[in-house]
Amino acid sequence: MSKEAPAAKRISSLFMILAFLMLVLSMAALYQIFEAYNRTKTLDPASIMLSASAIVLSIYILSMMRGKPIKLGFETPEVSTVLQCTSCDYKNVRRFQRGDYIFKDAGPCPKCNGRMLISSIYREVIEKSK
Secondary structure, eight states: OOOOOHHHHHHHHHHHHHHHHHHHHHHHHHHHHHHHHHHHOOOOHHHHHHHHHHHHHHHHHHHHHHSOOOOOSOOOOOEEEEEEETTTOOEEEEEOOTTOOTTOEEEEOTTTOOEEEEEEEEEOOOOOOO
């Protein structure tokens, strides 16, 4: 029922590309360090640690992005709109639609063809069982 927004999908893809790019660049840097060691026989431990930690970090980020997203406990509440006829007091409850507001004309009444107005908009409270 929840739809992922295209913007969020693009941001996720961008982070995935950046993490993969960081992995490739850190592996290239580690390769360059060992190539320099073969030529000069001097080892730079700080560069090795920096490259290795970048590799580990990018692998961790990529593995976390592949998994299920962490639920933070926030769920979008169900919002309902109550339509009420001004003539015969007929009531109808439906899901909230974008653009709904109190006292908005909602069309003719299905019973008496009177005027239907939005009388209330409320959020449904869902109590969690322990």
